[in-house]
Amino acid sequence: xxxxxxxxxxxxxxxxxxxxxxxxxxxxxxxxxxxxxxxxxxxxxxxxxxxxxxxxxxxxxxxxxxxxxxxxxxxxxxxxxxxxxxxxxxxxxxxxxxxxxxxxxxxxxxxxxxxxxxxxxxxxxxxxxxxxxxxxxxxxxxxxxxxxxxxxxxxxxxxxxxxxxxxxxxxxxxxxxxxxxxxxxxxxxxxxxxxxxxxxxxxxxxxxxxxxxxxxxxxxxxxxxxxxxxxxxxxxxxxxxxxxxxxxxxxxxxxxxxxxxxxxxxxxxxxxxxxxxxxxxxxxxxxxxxxxxxxxxxxxxxxxxxxxxxxxxxxxxxxxxxxxxxxxxxxxxxxxxxxxxxxxxxxxxxxxxxxxxxxxxxxxxxxxxxxxxxxxxxxxxxxxxxxxxxxxxxxxxxxxxxxxxxxxxxxxxxxxxxxxxxxxxxxxxxxxxxxxxxxxxxxxxxxxxxxxxxxxxxxxxxxxxxxxxxxxxxxxxxxxxxxxxx
Ligand code: BES
Ligand code: MN
Ligand code: ZN
Numbered sequence: 001x002x003x004x005x006x007x008x009x010x011x012x013x014x015x016x017x018x019x020x021x022x023x024x025x026x027x028x029x030x031x032x033x034x035x036x037x038x039x040x041x042x043x044x045x046x047x048x049x050x051x052x053x054x055x056x057x058x059x060x061x062x063x064x065x066x067x068x069x070x071x072x073x074x075x076x077x078x079x080x081x082x083x084x085x086x087x088x089x090x091x092x093x094x095x096x097x098x099x100x101x102x103x104x105x106x107x108x109x110x111x112x113x114x115x116x117x118x119x120x121x122x123x124x125x126x127x128x129x130x131x132x133x134x135x136x137x138x139x140x141x142x143x144x145x146x147x148x149x150x151x152x153x154x155x156x157x158x159x160x161x162x163x164x165x166x167x168x169x170x171x172x173x174x175x176x177x178x179x180x181x182x183x184x185x186x187x188x189x190x191x192x193x194x195x196x197x198x199x200x201x202x203x204x205x206x207x208x209x210x211x212x213x214x215x216x217x218x219x220x221x222x223x224x225x226x227x228x229x230x231x232x233x234x235x236x237x238x239x240x241x242x243x244x245x246x247x248x249x250x251x252x253x254x255x256x257x258x259x260x261x262x263x264x265x266x267x268x269x270x271x272x273x274x275x276x277x278x279x280x281x282x283x284x285x286x287x288x289x290x291x292x293x294x295x296x297x298x299x300x301x302x303x304x305x306x307x308x309x310x311x312x313x314x315x316x317x318x319x320x321x322x323x324x325x326x327x328x329x330x331x332x333x334x335x336x337x338x339x340x341x342x343x344x345x346x347x348x349x350x351x352x353x354x355x356x357x358x359x360x361x362x363x364x365x366x367x368x369x370x371x372x373x374x375x376x377x378x379x380x381x382x383x384x385x386x387x388x389x390x391x392x393x394x395x396x397x398x399x400x401x402x403x404x405x406x407x408x409x410x411x412x413x414x415x416x417x418x419x420x421x422x423x424x425x426x427x428x429x430x431x432x433x434x435x436x437x438x439x440x441x442x443x444x445x446x447x448x449x450x451x452x453x454x455x456x457x458x459x460x461x462x463x464x465x466x467x468x469x470x471x472x473x474x475x476x477x478x479x480x481x482x483x484x485x486x
Contacts, residue, residue: 005154006147008151009029013067013068016070018041019108037063054076055088092117093143098142103143103145103146109150109151115164128176170290173282175468177190185272185275187224187230190234190275190303194282202286204234217346218321235299237298237299238289238298247351247355249300249340250275250278250280251358252277252304253305253335255272256335260315275361279472280455281300283476284473300343315332321345322346322349323341325439328414331421344446359451360449364429365430366430366452369402370400373453374400375451376449377392378401378431378434378437381447384483391478392475404435412435419436451472
């Protein structure tokens with residue numbers, strides 16, 4: 001769907017969308033439209049339970065006297081902020097997508113937030129239909145254009161094109177990777193797909209298995225060794241400013257069977273999205289480069305498939321990480337941390353970043369704690385944690401902070417190696433996972449986001465359709481704006 005901006009006027013065709021404040025009447029162009037329709041809109045409001053409540057809608061078909069084929073009244077509540085403007089865009093899209101109208105014109109009298117409405121609508125318009133060959137016409141969205149008629153159309157258009165549209169592309173980039181099944185998306189094809197970032201000026205460096213062996217990324221390679229698909233590590237750089245970079249690190253397990261510590265078969269198909277952390281990182285790189293951000297950012301993703309086979313890693317195996325520390329692999333299903341350990345140590349040693357943020361669908365335990373509303377954040381640095389919490393609030397990718405403590409770290413002691421890869425009990429599983437990662441970051445300001453509950457959704461929200469959410473793209477983009485660009 002295309003989003004465009006125009007000066008306020010009633011449209012000659014298509015759908016007309018008008019806003020109504022809570023308990024209020026139709027005003028301005030909306031009042032003009034109502035008059036042209038001999039009061040049909042205000043009578044429809046009076047005859048319904050629609051009173052302008054935020055995100056409530058009322059559809060009036062072919063009102064006599066208006067050129068529009070339908071009028072959609074949308075409630076803006078009593079306090080309009082950016083968050084609501086975005087959700088309204090998403091709501092308008094969802095109501096009209098399959099209505100039959102091919103174009104819609106939204107009359108948006110408020111100055112300043114028209115671009116945000118467009119962003120919300122475009123985010124809601126995401127679909128992943130490439131494998132559907134028998135989709136019925138009536139199930140296909142036909143809404144092709146949303147025109148936002150607003151006082152400062154030029155400023156809104158500029159802001160949308162330079163910023164909002166870049167965010168939409170980046171979120172789509174991430175959602176597409178997360179949506180792909182494991183037979184199509186595996187380390188090699190994923191790494192190949194990331195070459196697309198070169199078109200926006202990101203430098204992309206791919207390490208194949210030989211290169212990773214040379215680098216001694218043995219905890220990462222240990223996860224991949226049971227799969228016919230070779231591991232890849234991809235480093236992405238955007239240098240829009242001088243000084244030390246901020247590093248973004250992502251878990252990219254393209255399919256997680258659990259390995260020899262195999263998962264139960266029920267629901268295992270969900271483990272195609274065990275690369276959601278990496279998708280957040282690559283999406284953020286696309287957004288940052290797309291906006292030509294004045295920031296120095298390095299992204300690194302570890303791409304592996306976790307399979308059981310005769311070459312797979314065994315429970316009890318001891319592997320040496322890139323950092324030199326050794327790990328006793330008690331459970332091969334705790335593989336994400338093994339991938340991240342090498343990435344964290346490597347990116348810190350080579351790039352000496354001012355801060356590191358890793359994202360991973362790391363534990364089922366975080367889903368038990370937070371369900372699908374918040375992702376968990378763990379950090380050794382107050383300022384970084386606060387910046388991330390604020391960024392999460394700003395873009396509605398919410399975070400809830402968990403503690404780190406030596407007592408949890410003790411649960412990682414091993415009789416044979418420097419540490420084991422799971423806690424000594426099942427308790428505090430998300431925290432012991434974070435404590436494991438902490439052993440690979442030294443003194444560098446670091447935050448770990450456990451996004452196991454938020455990378456995928458079975459419930460649509462106004463700007464997030466069912467399926468791959470792209471969680472983390474906007475959060476990281478916002479973090480970079482706040483800590484690097486301001
Ligand atoms: N990818 C899973 C975590 C996960 C679980 C993500 C559910 C999304 C939904 C991860 O690799 C894993 O298997 N973690 C184990 C760790 C355990 C063996 C200590 C878990 O959480 O069960
Ligand atoms: Mn696992
Ligand atoms: Zn996993």
